[in-house]
């Protein structure tokens with residue numbers, strides 16, 4: 001059994017056959033891991049064990065005590081995953097997903113719309129829109145390869161003369177897979193008196209993250225991620241953040257569990273994290289995240305990125321050799337996850353994605369991947385042209401195809417994928 005196959009055996013649900021356009025059945029290829037991921041077997045079994053013990057977190061009684069303890073201990077396990085041993089400085093807040101986590105942070109951290117936030121044009125909407133609603137935005141733009149530069153970040157921070165309060169950046173792009181130099185950005189942010197927020201939705205399952213950095217004032221202040229992007233699709237995500245900052249702010253959601261006393265005319269908040277988790281928590285979601293972390297650490301991030309690198313290079317190289325395929329982003333980029341956006345000349349992204357599914361049971365994503373400012377820049381489409389598309393809904397909207405890899409994908413799947421793209425190019429495009 002090859003090493004790749006052994007990763008497959010760690011997962012549930014990936015070998016369930018699906019029906020093709022011609023009515024036959026096949027084991028599908030899931031190249032849509034940047035959107036969401038299937039569960040690890042150990043995640044499922046740990047969740048099931050905990051279902052048997054399920055009770056209310058924060059209450060007394062046999063099962064409730066078990067759940068309360070497991071839930072609180074899990075926070076330290078999450079911190080350990082990021083090499084944080086000093087529990088005093090950081091806290092773990094469970095949320096629904098990255099989107100909720102960033103909305104939460106934008107609402108809690110920004111005092112009013114005059115607060116200045118610096119983001120990049122590479123962001124997913126989840127790390128752009130919440131800040132637009134809460135603050136004054138500044139953006140670092142991207143170059144022709146879709147990259148932003150540290151120099152541009154520093155210039156923006158320098159020009160603002162210490163008035164930018166937060167720098168928020170994706171840890172890795174969900175469009176091009178570029179991995180951001182988060183610690184270098186953190187160092188710059190801190191140099192100019194700002195704090196950094198990292199959207200780790202894509203990074204979490206692919207790279208080891210050391211929140212404390214290297215000791216050069218480059219630690220990450222806040223980081224957010226979703227369980228469903230790390231093989232734990234049970235409805236939970238996490239904010240890791242500086243305890244003191246969160247303790248000094250009014251929470252985003254208010255209600256039961258967040259308060260120590262409610263008087264007729266007064267409210268006393270608990271300390272964070274409870275202060276930031278009003279309502280009944282998703283206990284099973286939290287358990288799924290820590291179970292996934294155990295497996296990812298067991299496999300090891302060196303092995304995870306080696307495997308992904310091998311597949312990504314094969315995929316990029318194979319696509320670059322096919323006629324009519326247009327790739328976006330730099331194939332030379334060393335620090336890039338297995339997220340590969342492309343188009344096929346003469347066949348639009350909606351049809352292409354449909355054909356991949358119908359002919360070989362391949363799942364990819366098409367469209368703008370909730371990163372419209374970034375994708376339209378890569379496509380060279382201006383906002384003026386965007387209005388044109390919006391006014392003419394009969395036109396195919398701008399978009400791309402995105403193939404994104406997970407730990408269980410194999411070289412054979414990459415080859416099958418490339419053969420299918422080649423087949424479509426030859427038979428569908430050539431004829432049209």
Ligand SMILES: Cc1ncc(COP(=O)(O)O)c(C=O)c1O
Nearest residue numbers: 097098099124126174201202226
């Ligand atoms: C970079 C990035 N940030 C944020 C999100 C939002 O994640 P969620 O849908 O889990 O809230 C995604 C989802 O695709 C993403 O790729």
